[in-house]
Amino acid sequence: MSEEEVLFRLEDNVGIITLNRHDRRNALTPGIRDGLIKYTKLVDQDPEVRAVVITGNGTAFCSGGDVGGFSVGEENRAQREKRASEIGTKDLSETHYSYIIRNSNKIFIGAINGHAVGAGFGLALSTDIRIASEAAKFGVFQLRRGIQPDGGLTYLLPRAVGTQKAFELAVKGSQGLTIDAQEALEMGVVTQVVSADQLLDEALGLAKIIAKGSPIGFSLAKRGFYNGTHWSFAEGINSESEGVNYCFGTEDGAEGVRAFKEKRDPVFIGR
Numbered sequence: 001m002s003e004e005e006v007l008f009r010l011e012d013n014v015g016i017i018t019l020n021r022h023d024r025r026n027a028l029t030p031g032i033r034d035g036l037i038k039y040t041k042l043v044d045q046d047p048e049v050r051a052v053v054i055t056g057n058g059t060a061f062c063s064g065g066d067v068g069g070f071s072v073g074e075e076n077r078a079q080r081e082k083r084a085s086e087i088g089t090k091d092l093s094e095t096h097y098s099y100i101i102r103n104s105n106k107i108f109i110g111a112i113n114g115h116a117v118g119a120g121f122g123l124a125l126s127t128d129i130r131i132a133s134e135a136a137k138f139g140v141f142q143l144r145r146g147i148q149p150d151g152g153l154t155y156l157l158p159r160a161v162g163t164q165k166a167f168e169l170a171v172k173g174s175q176g177l178t179i180d181a182q183e184a185l186e187m188g189v190v191t192q193v194v195s196a197d198q199l200l201d202e203a204l205g206l207a208k209i210i211a212k213g214s215p216i217g218f219s220l221a222k223r224g225f226y227n228g229t230h231w232s233f234a235e236g237i238n239s240e241s242e243g244v245n246y247c248f249g250t251e252d253g254a255e256g257v258r259a260f261k262e263k264r265d266p267v268f269i270g271r
Helices: 030-045 074-087 097-103 119-126 153-161 163-174 181-187 196-212 215-227 233-248 251-262
Strands: 006-011 014-019 051-056 060-062 107-112 115-117 129-133 137-139 192-194
Touching (some): 006 030, 014 196, 030 097, 051 060, 115 119, 129 181, 153 163, 192 196, 215 233
Parallel strands (some): 115 137
16 A cells, blocks of 8 residues: 555644545545555554544545446456455454444544545545535435445435435436535535635544543443434433443543532543
């Protein structure tokens, strides 16, 4: 892998992952995929990283699969079938960046600077909070290539916009159509739309607020918000009770109570 295909830096306890193949519109080349896996695993395991921003260089966030590198035709059938048979045996927490992001203890913010289409749309949706540039576009483009939506889209998109809207976006995508940033905001795909020159500052500002918060509290909140979509109400309440009891036994829990009583901002250490 060329290290330059994905860049990483740490700023005030915020990890910043940047896709850096603007000449390929940050398509999911092997180098981009490997870099995403490498850095999403790294930030998940590094206690110094308390929040993460993912963005792209150039005019695209991620243009999806590297279509030019796809194996098609009868001559490549054996290779494709071998790959498909291996997927079910792989540990997704080691091999799939979207899965790692969604199951990470860290909060990921997507700074969507341009086109997020196909599997790139899935990558965007795997982040926990998304802010879009006015130039951002979103689309389900796999169907235009005769391919099932992937990159986590079949799981993530209906949960973001509802099943009916997911179908509508799939139909539009099959025609090569996208939705713009304002439409994405109205659908709940993103939480905010800002100018291109404000995008990274807005994303970093939010990430730094999270980084000053309780890592344990945010981690448990993330688990609860996602699991709550399929838990029963009783399971959700029981999980909350267990989580609160756990937090009260931590140093951060004690610090939060002390700070309240002393009328000051808490200083959390992640323990």
